[in-house]
Amino acid sequence: DAGITQSPRYKITETGRQVTLMCHQTWSHSYMFWYRQDLGHGLRLIYYSAAADITDKGEVPDGYVVSRSKTENFPLTLESATRSQTSVYFCASSERLQTSGISETQYFGPGTRLLVL
C-alpha cells in the first residue's frame, strides 16, 4: 500500500538550476496538488490538477511548472531555482466524489526538503 510518494526526499541545488520534484500516487485519485510550507506562511498552494492534462494555478505559481500526462504522476519543476524557493514541498491527492465532484479530504506525501544555495 504505497499511497502517495515523493522523490527525492531531500535536494540541494544551486541558484539557476532546473529541479524536478516527483509525486506518484497509487489510488487513482483525480485531484493532485502541490504545496510549499514555509515558516510564517503555513501551507500555500502552488498548482493543482483536476485530472490528467488539466492543471491550474494556485496561490504562488510563479517560477514553477507542472504537468500531468498520467493520472498517477504530478511532477513539479522549478525552471530556474532561486533562494526564495528553499522550502518543504508537499504533494497531495484527493478523490472525486460522484455527487459534488470534489473530495474534501486530501492525503499528503512525506514531503521534499529543498535547499537552494
Add this chain to the structure above:
Amino acid sequence: RKEVEQDPGPFNVPEGATVAFNCTYSNSASQSFFWYRQDCRKEPKLLMSVYSSGNEDGRFTAQLNRASQYISLLIRDSKLSDSATYLCVVYSGNTGKLIFGQGTTLQVKP
C-alpha cells in the same frame, strides 16, 4: 488579512490538561472545515472534520460558529503524543481548494 488565521502558539501544557485552539476565517462562503495534525517534519494528516452542530472524537471536540466565522478545537486530558502542530483548514467547494492556517503548536510536558 489572511483567509485563515490561527494563534501560532506555542501552547505548553502539562499532561492531563485541557487546551483549546481557535481559528477564524474570512470567506463567509466557505463550506467545510477541518483540523489537520502535523507532526514535526512530517506530512499533515486529517484529524477531524468540523460540523455546525459540533462533533467529538474521543478526547477531541471541534466546534464551528458560522455567524462569527470561528472554529475551535478542544483537547481534553492531553497526552504527550498530542504534541504536534494543529492546522485549521477551510474548504472552498467551488474551487476544490483547501486553505490552511499557519498552525498552532502544542507541546505537552510530563
